[in-house]
Amino acid sequence: MGTDLGIGIDVGSTTTKAVLIDSSGAILAKSLMQTGASAVQAVDKVLGEISSMSGINLENIPAVSTGYGRARVELPHRTVTEITCHSVGVHRLNPDIRLLIDVGGQDAKVIRIGPSGRPDDFELNDKCSAGTGRFLEVMARVLEVSIDELGLLALKSTSPSSISSTCTVFAESEVIGRIGAGDSPADIAAGLHASMTSKIVALSKRVSFAEPVCVTGGVALNPAFRHYLSKQLGTELWIPDIPQLTGALGAAVIALQGLG
Amino acid sequence: MNGDRPSEEKPYRRLETQTLLQQIAFTGGLEALEASENGNLAWVTSGFPVEIPIAMNVGVVYPEQAGAIIGAQKIGPEVCSYAEDLGYSQELCSYARASIGSTEKPDEVPMGALPTPQILLACNNICGTVLRWYDAIAEMTGATVFLLDTPPIEAEQLPHHQEYVRKGVQRLIQFLEDKFSKPLQDERLAEVADLSSKAIGLWTRSLEACQKKPSPLNCADRFLTMAPVVSSRGTEQCVDFYETLLAEVDDRVSEGLGAVRDEKIRLLWDNIPMWYTLRFFNLLASRGVVFPADTYTHAWSGSIEGVDTSSIIDGIVEIYSNVYLNKGLDAKVDKMCQLIKDYDLDGFIMFSVRSCKRYSLGQMVSKELVTERTGVPGVIIEGDMVDSRVYNEAQIETRVDALLEMLM
Numbered sequence: 001m002g003t004d005l006g007i008g009i010d011v012g013s014t015t016t017k018a019v020l021i022d023s024s025g026a027i028l029a030k031s032l033m034q035t036g037a038s039a040v041q042a043v044d045k046v047l048g049e050i051s052s053m054s055g056i057n058l059e060n061i062p063a064v065s066t067g068y069g070r071a072r073v074e075l076p077h078r079t080v081t082e083i084t085c086h087s088v089g090v091h092r093l094n095p096d097i098r099l100l101i102d103v104g105g106q107d108a109k110v111i112r113i114g115p116s117g118r119p120d121d122f123e124l125n126d127k128c129s130a131g132t133g134r135f136l137e138v139m140a141r142v143l144e145v146s147i148d149e150l151g152l153l154a155l156k157s158t159s160p161s162s163i164s165s166t167c168t169v170f171a172e173s174e175v176i177g178r179i180g181a182g183d184s185p186a187d188i189a190a191g192l193h194a195s196m197t198s199k200i201v202a203l204s205k206r207v208s209f210a211e212p213v214c215v216t217g218g219v220a221l222n223p224a225f226r227h228y229l230s231k232q233l234g235t236e237l238w239i240p241d242i243p244q245l246t247g248a249l250g251a252a253v254i255a256l257q258g259l260g
Numbered sequence: 261m262n263g264d265r266p267s268e269e270k271p272y273r274r275l276e277t278q279t280l281l282q283q284i285a286f287t288g289g290l291e292a293l294e295a296s297e298n299g300n301l302a303w304v305t306s307g308f309p310v311e312i313p314i315a316m317n318v319g320v321v322y323p324e325q326a327g328a329i330i331g332a333q334k335i336g337p338e339v340c341s342y343a344e345d346l347g348y349s350q351e352l353c354s355y356a357r358a359s360i361g362s363t364e365k366p367d368e369v370p371m372g373a374l375p376t377p378q379i380l381l382a383c384n385n386i387c388g389t390v391l392r393w394y395d396a397i398a399e400m401t402g403a404t405v406f407l408l409d410t411p412p413i414e415a416e417q418l419p420h421h422q423e424y425v426r427k428g429v430q431r432l433i434q435f436l437e438d439k440f441s442k443p444l445q446d447e448r449l450a451e452v453a454d455l456s457s458k459a460i461g462l463w464t465r466s467l468e469a470c471q472k473k474p475s476p477l478n479c480a481d482r483f484l485t486m487a488p489v490v491s492s493r494g495t496e497q498c499v500d501f502y503e504t505l506l507a508e509v510d511d512r513v514s515e516g517l518g519a520v521r522d523e524k525i526r527l528l529w530d531n532i533p534m535w536y537t538l539r540f541f542n543l544l545a546s547r548g549v550v551f552p553a554d555t556y557t558h559a560w561s562g563s564i565e566g567v568d569t570s571s572i573i574d575g576i577v578e579i580y581s582n583v584y585l586n587k588g589l590d591a592k593v594d595k596m597c598q599l600i601k602d603y604d605l606d607g608f609i610m611f612s613v614r615s616c617k618r619y620s621l622g623q624m625v626s627k628e629l630v631t632e633r634t635g636v637p638g639v640i641i642e643g644d645m646v647d648s649r650v651y652n653e654a655q656i657e658t659r660v661d662a663l664l665e666m667l668m
Contacts, residue, residue, distance in 0.1 A: 127642065
């Protein structure tokens with residue numbers, strides 16, 4: 001045992017993910033949990049979980065780690081950036097995809113995927129929370145709804161509020177202004193999604209646009225985000241079943257292939 | 261004996277010539293101090309036609325170089341904060357902030373504060389900030405500012421612009437003659453211009469030797485050894501230094517020795533480096549990455565042709581108007597594409613320097629154009645040359661690693 005299995009670990013700013021795959025690329029076990037204060041502990045937990053789910057001892061299985069906490073993984077492994085891993089992961093699920101938009105908790109990336117599944121070009125937004133999951137988390141708190149409810153709320157809007165700022169801090173002030181002006185929470189939520197999406201669209205224009213487009217990361221689960229992104233980009237979006245796992249999947253594929 | 265192991269194990273080779281820099285810096289420091297005491301020290305911008313003050317025996321020092329030293333000592337944020345305390349914005353050029361900060365509190369900056377100037381010679385061919393910066397220093401020190409205005413060049417320099425810059429150079433000569441009550445001697449100017457051209461010629465040969473594989477010099481080598489061509493071109497000492505450097509470079513080439521022991525990937529560097537972490541280049545060296553060319557050190561490569569004062573002035577107008585930063589985006593893109601082709605480079609890294617707008621503006625567009633024209637990928641990383649507060653190592657690592665993964 002060893003060469004016919006691969007482990008991928010993605011230590012993100014918000015969640016840590018692990019995937020165990022077999023030589024056909026089928027996922028044998030997967031785990032996702034909050035990274036919290038200790039990346040090392042989060043990694044231990046997700047690995048423990050995939051080991052018990054699959055009933056497989058993970059020792060001697062090649063592993064690749066990715067994400068901002070990739071260097072924190074204690075298991076013998078190689079590190080590959082999330083840019084390459086997401087690209088490879090998405091390519092495994094749908095080889096037609098040429099543009100990948102990944103929106104995570106604290107960053108957003110746009111990657112143009114080449115025919116081989118490797119990135120051709122990429123742009124990151126990581127110095128600012130505009131256009132990331134963090135933006136929506138802050139706004140959900142202001143509107144007193146959970147992050148899961150925020151997107152559904154926005155889709156009920158009949159007349160979206162105009163939120164001009166993409167900056168988390170300034171948009172928060174704007175939202176408070178809209179509340180004061182009597183806008184409904186649904187309209188405000190819709191305005192927020194439109195504003196946040198415009199930031200992602202601007203980022204995606206910095207790499208030459210290509211189709212079909214795939215969206216991954218936790219924010220891809222948000223239906224209002226998908227709605228506004230699809231509308232603003234003017235294209236259909238392809239979303240994997242578990243969009244948070246593509247980085248870890250790509251890492252596992254690379255581990256299995258022994259590429260780096 | 262295992263005494264020689266550590267240096268053998270390093271992934272990069274240390275340049276012997278580098279040790280001469282300390283001596284040059286030390287002598288230069290003493291000369292500047294003496295000039296200041298004698299009442300004839302000029303602070304000059306890096307793109308100033310320094311041949312003229314040197315020909316008139318005016319001492320010269322470079323605040324930008326002092327800024328680089330402050331950065332390299334990792335005291336950039338502290339020294340910049342002295343200027344910020346005076347009300348200067350964090351968005352202001354960090355060379356300017358370091359300069360204003362160290363002028364405000366010279367005792368706190370033993371290795372970066374420059375001796376008091378009598379005159380401040382600014383040329384806006386590198387940016388417009390220099391004038392306001394030197395105005396601020398003038399207010400603090402009482403020195404007089406002279407501005408040589410070089411209108412930016414979009415394609416070719418217009419004849420009336422050429423004439424305008426020529427008048428500016430003549431005004432400079434007049435200014436120095438009046439200030440120090442002595443005339444510019446034609447013979448001396450010819451001698452200085454010749455020494456300057458020699459130094460630049462030698463420097464250019466060292467740069468061009470990096471077209472060889474493996475490249476004999478890496479980025480950090482050039483950033484350090486460029487110091488004399490910036491600060492003391494026009495002197496014998498400068499020519500001597502570049503003769504020594506070229507000899508070492510030629511030796512490396514003939515022995516097939518690279519700056520990086522195991523050269524695998526060749527990249528272009530765009531912009532001023534992050535002086536506080538030149539280690540960045542050494543870390544990449546351990547992965548076989550070398551930077552045979554960069555846009556910054558190639559900026560000092562124009563040599564003055566001319567035999568008499570009039571033709572030398574023509575040469576000065578030509579060279580100092582056409583510096584890299586005084587030209588439009590097209591010229592920058594052309595230069596980068598040319599370097600990628602001539603040096604056979606696999607990709608490029610553009611450093612977006614937060615406080616140097618003149619150099620960094622347009623990088624997003626030029627990145628796309630350079631890739632389109634050369635077919636090689638590139639990446640933009642963000643930070644600053646002196647102010648390490650805006651440098652995020654983890655984010656830069658991800659971008660650079662992703663670029664390398666695209667190339668490997």
